[in-house]
Amino acid sequence: MVDTDVLLIGAGGVGTMVAFGMDYTKQSKLSIVVRKDFAKVKETGYDIHSVDYGTVKGWKPSHIYPTVEASVATGTVYDFVVITTKNLPDIVKVEELAAPAITPGHTCVVLIQNGFDLAKPFFDKFPNNVVLSGVTLIGSHNTHGTIHHTQTDKSFISYFENPNLPQEVQEASAKRFVSIYSNDKNSCTYASSAKEFRYKKLVYNATLNTVCALTGVDTGRLEQAGGLAALSIPAMREVIAIAQADGVTLPKDVINTTIHGDDGEWFEPSMLVDVKRGNPIELEVILGNLLKTAEKLEVETPILSVLYELLRVVQFRLKEKQGIITVPKERPIYDKVYE
Amino acid sequence: MVDTDVLLIGAGGVGTMVAFGMDYTKQSKLSIVVRKDFAKVKETGYDIHSVDYGTVKGWKPSHIYPTVEASVATGTVYDFVVITTKNLPDIVKVEELAAPAITPGHTCVVLIQNGFDLAKPFFDKFPNNVVLSGVTLIGSHNTHGTIHHTQTDKSFISYFENPNLPQEVQEASAKRFVSIYSNDKNSCTYASSAKEFRYKKLVYNATLNTVCALTGVDTGRLEQAGGLAALSIPAMREVIAIAQADGVTLPKDVINTTIHGDDGEWFEPSMLVDVKRGNPIELEVILGNLLKTAEKLEVETPILSVLYELLRVVQFRLKEKQGIITVPKERPIYDKVYE
Numbered sequence A, B: 001m002v003d004t005d006v007l008l009i010g011a012g013g014v015g016t017m018v019a020f021g022m023d024y025t026k027q028s029k030l031s032i033v034v035r036k037d038f039a040k041v042k043e044t045g046y047d048i049h050s051v052d053y054g055t056v057k058g059w060k061p062s063h064i065y066p067t068v069e070a071s072v073a074t075g076t077v078y079d080f081v082v083i084t085t086k087n088l089p090d091i092v093k094v095e096e097l098a099a100p101a102i103t104p105g106h107t108c109v110v111l112i113q114n115g116f117d118l119a120k121p122f123f124d125k126f127p128n129n130v131v132l133s134g135v136t137l138i139g140s141h142n143t144h145g146t147i148h149h150t151q152t153d154k155s156f157i158s159y160f161e162n163p164n165l166p167q168e169v170q171e172a173s174a175k176r177f178v179s180i181y182s183n184d185k186n187s188c189t190y191a192s193s194a195k196e197f198r199y200k201k202l203v204y205n206a207t208l209n210t211v212c213a214l215t216g217v218d219t220g221r222l223e224q225a226g227g228l229a230a231l232s233i234p235a236m237r238e239v240i241a242i243a244q245a246d247g248v249t250l251p252k253d254v255i256n257t258t259i260h261g262d263d264g265e266w267f268e269p270s271m272l273v274d275v276k277r278g279n280p281i282e283l284e285v286i287l288g289n290l291l292k293t294a295e296k297l298e299v300e301t302p303i304l305s306v307l308y309e310l311l312r313v314v315q316f317r318l319k320e321k322q323g324i325i326t327v328p329k330e331r332p333i334y335d336k337v338y339e
Helices: A013-025 A038-044 A068-072 A094-101 A120-125 A167-181 A194-215 A219-225 A227-245 A254-260 A270-277 A283-296 A302-321 B013-025 B038-044 B068-072 B094-101 B120-125 B167-181 B194-215 B219-225 B227-245 B254-260 B270-277 B283-296 B302-321
Strands: A005-009 A029-033 A046-050 A054-059 A063-065 A080-083 A108-111 A131-136 A139-143 A146-151 A154-159 A187-190 B005-009 B029-033 B046-050 B054-059 B063-065 B080-083 B108-111 B131-136 B139-143 B146-151 B154-159 B187-190
Touching: A005 A013, A005 A068, A005 A094, A013 A029, A013 A046, A013 A054, A013 A080, A013 A131, A013 A139, A013 A146, A013 A167, A029 A068, A038 A063, A063 A068, A068 A094, A080 A094, A094 A120, A108 A167, A131 A167, A131 A194, A154 A167, A154 A194, A167 A187, A194 A219, A194 A227, A194 A254, A194 A270, A194 A283, A194 A302, A194 B194, A194 B302, A219 A227, A219 B302, A227 A254, A227 A283, A227 A302, A227 B302, A270 A302, A283 A302, A302 B194, A302 B219, A302 B227, A302 B302, B005 B013, B005 B068, B005 B094, B013 B029, B013 B046, B013 B054, B013 B080, B013 B131, B013 B139, B013 B146, B013 B167, B029 B068, B038 B063, B063 B068, B068 B094, B080 B094, B094 B120, B108 B167, B131 B167, B131 B194, B154 B167, B154 B194, B167 B187, B194 B219, B194 B227, B194 B254, B194 B270, B194 B283, B194 B302, B219 B227, B227 B254, B227 B283, B227 B302, B270 B302, B283 B302
Parallel strands: A005 A029, A005 A080, A029 A063, A046 A146, A080 A108, A108 A131, A154 A187, B005 B029, B005 B080, B029 B063, B046 B146, B080 B108, B108 B131, B154 B187
Antiparallel strands: A046 A054, A131 A154, A139 A146, B046 B054, B131 B154, B139 B146
């Protein structure tokens, strides 16, 4: 199996621990793409403080590249391309970012990312490739090559159903990836339905992530302020209804387990952290894709839709702040008659 | 008429210009309550840079008091008490703040404040007093006793209908207040229906103020980002429907005129400014009271209700920041089973 070539794109907090986990199993030859801290990581590697692996100084995989293009310049054909970047299709399309490293009909793409219905753009571009779903519960942060990994690496690997390929082939790829990644320190298991895990995670991400991002409070304060009961829980029921219409019956206690998951912590969900830092938010893959599905299935989403439209404006602000979009110096006056 | 005693409470940006306008007409003996900058204003007065009155250095009215209690210590019975504070019933109840200066059955209360259904707490406390409504379009800011008054002082005075008093009495009080306040520099007119003016202003305040406050953008960027069309305009239709159910038919072009009112300006509405400065927002009088009316009249408010619940959480955050409320150090764990 050491002739299995794996490329990981996006070695931040989560990505580096996924990379380290794969390197630890020694079941593949691992390359990574590091964009932001390339010079430093190439020189001195990562310093890792991990709840699972302890302290590791100066860790490096087989190859470190500054770009995806550089990772294929040597002619390597990757068997797996693992993508652990943030998923911001309104800014960077991951299927285009990763494309140079994906061999049509061969490379198995693994999306360890937040969000819903992530495989569609890959299936459009690479109709005969397997695309795997990795839902991870890890907690890990990267500060310029120093990793603080505080919540154990627990992940569920499934495949996004590609109608052009036999299910057995897709299942085999998923299980092969589990064997590359799973070790005695982490927990990586095969799960038969990507959809169910994605919906389960959305019960949290679409409702607590979003409301906290809009209101500027952690999940504890949200509960204290009444917003959990007034907004997030009714929004959770909308997610459950979409899942149901999509053929996925979520567990009866999903709302309860989701909420009590943060028990005792004044926890700031990732979307709130992004807003506070002025970083664009994973809005389209978390809410945008979900609402497209809801519309197709004709499920009413009164709260989620308002949250989405509000966050689209927040995203506009964050993008302007980062210079991704600009507005004219003078506010344009439109003749439009509003009715 | 110079034996008419007027007390103004809340001499900030708007309040000081209202006070100055009344002082300018010389139709009353004017006292003001200045809480924040009392020492400075008592000593050196206000420096005013006004679009209506030009530059005035060291202006002072007849009396300046640090508290409402101090304003009545001399035994003055006020004929008018004009309240120009922010209206934050969830923090300070203005009817209680002003109570010492209000003589039951005598003092006419004038509320020059944002919001809707403002007279109710006064009618509960002072069932036989006239309560006037002042809707002002002024633009004026106060920085420690220096006033920058940039948009002309245009106001509409009406009475909130007190069922215990003859309409003629209430109308006469309103017109008397106009004569005290109106001069050759400002524009102060009697308007027969407070309700209609309040609803008109809510078409803006309930929909643009709120959405801008939640998303952190001005009204121009809101339009650019698509939030005006997706959220504010549909929310305006909800306000119009509430008004209609309440017997007020707003002009057909009210949405259009409201939106084009900010033409050419990247304008930050007051609620956004408050959020940015970390000040509590006038949520209850702008949205809370409106939604109570909507509920009573059984008008559906899918967007306004979500905006309200989100802003309640924002208000919680702002109050915590100001030390008005606190949360325990450890996040409490509730046994509650969420369903």
